[in-house]
Amino acid sequence: MATVELTAENFAEKIGGDGITLVDFWASWCGPCRMFAPTYEKVSELNPDITFGKVDTEAEQMLAAEFGIRSIPTLMIVRDGIALYSEPGALPQQALEDLIKQARDLDMDEIKAKVAEQKAAEQDAAEKAAAAKAAPATTEAEEPADADSVTKA
Numbered sequence: 001m002a003t004v005e006l007t008a009e010n011f012a013e014k015i016g017g018d019g020i021t022l023v024d025f026w027a028s029w030c031g032p033c034r035m036f037a038p039t040y041e042k043v044s045e046l047n048p049d050i051t052f053g054k055v056d057t058e059a060e061q062m063l064a065a066e067f068g069i070r071s072i073p074t075l076m077i078v079r080d081g082i083a084l085y086s087e088p089g090a091l092p093q094q095a096l097e098d099l100i101k102q103a104r105d106l107d108m109d110e111i112k113a114k115v116a117e118q119k120a121a122e123q124d125a126a127e128k129a130a131a132a133k134a135a136p137a138t139t140e141a142e143e144p145a146d147a148d149s150v151t152k153a
Contacts, residue, residue, distance in 0.1 A: 003044050006053040008063050014053055015078045020103050021051040023076040025069045027058045033073045036090035043096050050100065077103050082111060 006014055006023060015021045024040050026033035044052035057064040057072055067076070071088035077099060078084065084103055091099070 003041060003052040003054050006055045006063075007060055011053075011055070011063060014051055016081045018080050019049070019051065020100070021053060021078045022100070023078065024052070024054045025057050025064055025067070025072055025074040025076070026054060027056060027072055029058075030072050032090045036073050039091070039093050039096060043093060043100070046097075047100060075099075079103050079106065080108050080112070082108075082115060084111075 003024070004014065015023065022040075022044075024033075024036070026037070028034075040052065040054075044050070055063055057069060067074075067086070069088075073090055074086060074088040075091065075096075076083060076086040084106065085099060
């Protein structure tokens with residue numbers, strides 16, 4: 001399968017569904033990006049069941065900023081709408097194929113359960129923080145003026 005151009009308009013649609021999507025954040029002026037492109041294209045042809053997308057960081061600056069892309073090329077792997085990997089650097093073909101194998105081999109039910117637990121914990125922490133912020137300020141408890149007053153009492 002040939003790579004697809006990812007834009008702000010189609011990004012969520014392409015990576016949000018079931019299956020594996022690889023995303024290459026790149027720019028035409030980037031030497032390592034140009035060196036990685038043939039490898040990425042070749043691996044895409046070897047894996048027709050996977051979506052291989054490319055984000056031109058010059059044309060899609062807002063999208064690159066949304067994902068905190070600070071160095072290119074950056075490769076991101078998403079499976080079933082969950083980002084599994086995001087690292088800068090051009091990879092040799094074997095390393096890219098190994099990453100794909102690891103993404104294929106993951107137990108996504110276990111990953112989804114962990115993500116749900118993490119979201120629940122974050123929501124619980126946010127609710128507790130909001131409740132603490134809304135609670136009336138407490139005054140200092142009646143404390144002894146100094147340590148001697150405790151021992152002499």
